[in-house]
Amino acid sequence: MKKTIVVVGFLGLLASGSWASETFFKKGQKGWKFWDKVDSPAEKWSDSDFDDSAWKEGQAPLGYGDDEIKSTISYGDNKEKKHPAAYFRLEFEVKDHDHQVLYMMVRYDDGARLYLNGTYLGDLNTPKDPPPPGAYTGKSLGPGVLDGYTKFVLQKKGLLVKGNNTFAISVHQGSASSSDLFLDAEFLGISEKEFEALQAAEKKTVTGEEKTDEKKTNTDEEKTEKGDPE
Ligand SMILES: [Ca+2]
Numbered sequence: 631m632k633k634t635i636v637v638v639g640f641l642g643l644l645a646s647g648s649w650a651s652e653t654f655f656k657k658g659q660k661g662w663k664f665w666d667k668v669d670s671p672a673e674k675w676s677d678s679d680f681d682d683s684a685w686k687e688g689q690a691p692l693g694y695g696d697d698e699i700k701s702t703i704s705y706g707d708n709k710e711k712k713h714p715a716a717y718f719r720l721e722f723e724v725k726d727h728d729h730q731v732l733y734m735m736v737r738y739d740d741g742a743r744l745y746l747n748g749t750y751l752g753d754l755n756t757p758k759d760p761p762p763p764g765a766y767t768g769k770s771l772g773p774g775v776l777d778g779y780t781k782f783v784l785q786k787k788g789l790l791v792k793g794n795n796t797f798a799i800s801v802h803q804g805s806a807s808s809s810d811l812f813l814d815a816e817f818l819g820i821s822e823k824e825f826e827a828l829q830a831a832e833k834k835t836v837t838g839e840e841k842t843d844e845k846k847t848n849t850d851e852e853k854t855e856k857g858d859p860e
Pocket of ligand 1: 739740803804805808809810811
């Protein structure tokens with residue numbers, strides 16, 4: 631995985647001229663706002679113009695129950711009855727809102743719902759028929775998911791605006807007594823050419839640095855390999 635991160639940084643350095651790529655925000659990003667109270671935030675919490683001045687601020691990874699956490703959030707007073715969800719917002723600057731590929735990576739536990747400038751993008755490991763916003767997912771993560779980043783390309787056009795944008799995500803606990811909650815994410819705007827190069831580099835990383843002691847990463851690696859036509 632280390633090599634993958636280097637490649638991403640390299641792409642960021644190429645951000646100039648017409649072949650521009652942009653790292654909107656990166657893993658370990660500072661400036662995340664979060665709401666970790668028992669009640670859900672106000673209805674429009676994912677909107678760009680929502681007033682999050684009452685929210686706390688921290689650096690990713692955010693959550694609890696994992697050694698990698700940089701900013702610990704609260705689950706309440708009772709570890710057997712943890713808050714069902716936590717809410718996160720991140721403002722980020724966009725120079726070019728017309729990139730060919732919007733590439734997002736999210737590491738989460740146990741489920742998540744994603745929004746960009748108030749538009750619902752989709753969910754990860756939450757029930758098909760969504761319960762009320764503050765519900766537990768009722769599903770634990772399959773092997774390999776927690777240790778890897780779920781990677782996807784946002785297909786919808788017109789999601790970004792030039793200037794200030796807001797990524798919002800609710801992260802849902804699997805159950806009231808689950809020990810951990812985790813969030814980290816990265817978001818890039820790149821060309822199709824760069825996307826292909828990124829996929830090829832990841833494939834190389836997978837074959838060149840196969841881990842023998844961590845079978846848990848297999849799911850993520852297989853996904854990367856299948857996604858590459860070569
Ligand atoms: Ca959990």
